[in-house]
Amino acid sequence: DAKTTQPTSMDCAEGRAANLPCNHSTISGNEYVYWYRQIHSQGPQYIIHGLKNNETNEMASLIITEDRKSSTLILPHATLRDTAVYYCIVRPSSLLSSNYKLTFGKGTLLTVNP
Amino acid sequence: DTGVSQNPRHKITKRGQNVTFRCDPISEHNRLYWYRQTLGQGPEFLTYFQNEAQLEKSRLLSDRFSAERPKGSFSTLEIQRTEQGDSAMYLCASSRRASPRAGELFFGEGSRLTVL
Secondary structure, three states: OOEEEEEEEEEEEEEEEEEEEEOOOOOOOOEEEEEEEEEOOOOEEEEEEOOOEEEEOOEEEEOOOOOEEEEEEEEEEOOHHHEEEEEEEEOOOOOHEEEEEEOOOOOOOOEOOO | OOOOEEEEEEEEEEOOEEEEEEEEEOOOOOEEEEEOOOOOOOOOOEEEOOOOOOEEEOOOOOOOEEEOOOOOOOEEEEOOOOOHOOOEEEEEEEEEOOOOOOOOOOOOOOOOEEEO
């Protein structure tokens, strides 16, 4: 699986947009970008995923660069409850059984400040 | 609440004892995963089931670890002769079959193991 690089930590003011970057320069054409987050003492939670196009759902927006070598997760109006570790994960879309698992890195600790 | 249930939530045991964790996935999910997470690290993959078949095991899963999913529903993870290095959060997740939704894993809240 392609490796991802994320900043160790970021801060954001409550009510402002949080923009979390991820570098995945070795991503291949059939690999999706997934974002998960993990609030303290809870299991990881799926946020969003994409292949080429930008995606938006009720939680966040995902912006993938045209060359697909990096992406940004945007939380449009961060709240204190968004304080969590955010993981950017690249996963192949192949139907091979070994490709169904997700490989987590250390992620970015986002702290939303009042 | 994601619908994935794990028990017990916390387990304290002495070195050398056996422990067993149970995971009840979302009922229509046929894929089930076990992960382990230590402090400051992301979750590490341990093993994966599709229905009752265990299709992949990580090298992290030593022979003291065994996982089962006998009827393709709930799963158990047993650790024999526990060591202090086994202290961690053990996370279970489930997902649907079809790709790319197969990447949408639903995690339980985990079972925290402390080995004294």
